[in-house]
Amino acid sequence: MIGSTTRGFEVEGLDRLSPDQAYLFIGNHRDIALDPAFVNYALYTEGHDTVRIAIGDNLLQKPFVTDLMRLNKSFIVPRSVKGKRAMLAAYQSLSGYIRHSITDDNHSVWLAQREGRAKDGVDRTDSAIVKMLAMARRLEEGDSDIGAAVRELKIVPVSISYEYDPCAINKARELHAKETDGAYKKVEFEDILSIVAGITGDKGRVKLVFGTPLSADFDSADDVAAEIDRQVLENYPIFPSHRLALAETGLAPDLVDLSGVTPEDRERFQAQLSQVPDELRHWWLMQYANPILNRAGRAHGREAQS
Numbered sequence: 680m681i682g683s684t685t686r687g688f689e690v691e692g693l694d695r696l697s698p699d700q701a702y703l704f705i706g707n708h709r710d711i712a713l714d715p716a717f718v719n720y721a722l723y724t725e726g727h728d729t730v731r732i733a734i735g736d737n738l739l740q741k742p743f744v745t746d747l748m749r750l751n752k753s754f755i756v757p758r759s760v761k762g763k764r765a766m767l768a769a770y771q772s773l774s775g776y777i778r779h780s781i782t783d784d785n786h787s788v789w790l791a792q793r794e795g796r797a798k799d800g801v802d803r804t805d806s807a808i809v810k811m812l813a814m815a816r817r818l819e820e821g822d823s824d825i826g827a828a829v830r831e832l833k834i835v836p837v838s839i840s841y842e843y844d845p846c847a848i849n850k851a852r853e854l855h856a857k858e859t860d861g862a863y864k865k866v867e868f869e870d871i872l873s874i875v876a877g878i879t880g881d882k883g884r885v886k887l888v889f890g891t892p893l894s895a896d897f898d899s900a901d902d903v904a905a906e907i908d909r910q911v912l913e914n915y916p917i918f919p920s921h922r923l924a925l926a927e928t929g930l931a932p933d934l935v936d937l938s939g940v941t942p943e944d945r946e947r948f949q950a951q952l953s954q955v956p957d958e959l960r961h962w963w964l965m966q967y968a969n970p971i972l973n974r975a976g977r978a979h980g981r982e983a984q985s
Contacts, residue, residue: 681720681950685882686842690721692889692914696835698727701785702892703777703812705838707802707911708791710846710877711738717791717887719751722787728923731780732787733773740869758794774814781832792907796851800969801913801978802838802845804907809900826897834903836890836910842918843951843968845880846873847985851955853964858962883947886916912974919944920951924967927952929980934971 793805813828890910
């Protein structure tokens with residue numbers, strides 16, 4: 680897949696991590712299957728064990744997908760549970776499993792920073808996930824110190840960037856529908872089709888950056904989420920596609936830096952843009968422009984404002 684659908688895969692930051700230590704990798708989320716797959720490939724090639732992968736139960740729509748996920752050490756995040764009591768029990772169980780994996784099994788885990796992909800390109804950690812992670816220590820040890828919970832899980836923020844997203848037009852279509860119709864209804868097995876498109880589609884260059892394990896004395900879930908966000912954004916690799924998209928939007932000209940952008944980069948960008956229907960162009964462009972805007976505290980988009 681890397682040889683046939685990318686123009687290269689680069690990794691940074693693994694030299695800061697021990698192959699003998701388990702970590703909770705919390706990453707920004709662009710692709711359903713490939714985000715953790717690239718993390719696994721990077722870890723494996725550098726002599727680290729692969730991770731246990733948190734996936735939403737919405738993906739288990741076909742037996743072959745369930746089999747594929749289980750082969751890749753996936754475990755289920757309940758997204759379809761109804762009722763407060765059932766949801767609380769499900770998340771307590773999830774928290775306990777993640778804590779057990781890190782502290783007892785010494786086995787690393789990958790988890791997205793929020794539910795669902797960041798379809799508008801705005802990477803932001805949901806503090807509710809941090810609260811979920813702290814549940815197990817509070818229940819098992821009677822310790823509500825969120826800083827202690829974070830330190831024992833050895834959370835490492837991870838940034839992944841795709842020069843081009845094979846699912847970008849579909850994401851733009853969803854955002855456009857939400858803006859114009861107020862809602863978007865997925866077609867049957869849409870998430871499965873997205874997995875296939877992500878694996879087989881052209882991605883250009885892909886880069887993965889591992890951050891530094893969180894070790895500060897955090898007082899709240901919001902503080903933890905803010906530090907994850909800081910590292911994800913600071914480490915997020917910016918490609919010519921991001922710079923050219925921002926220039927194309929006309930937003931924040933002071934942030935546009937086209938130095939180092941080659942004629943080949945421009946040609947590739949225009950070829951991608953030419954395939955996007957006119958009504959979806961704004962949303963397509965913002966997926967690439969928003970990482971630069973977000974880093975500057977100026978993110979745009981429906982999801983960014985929700």
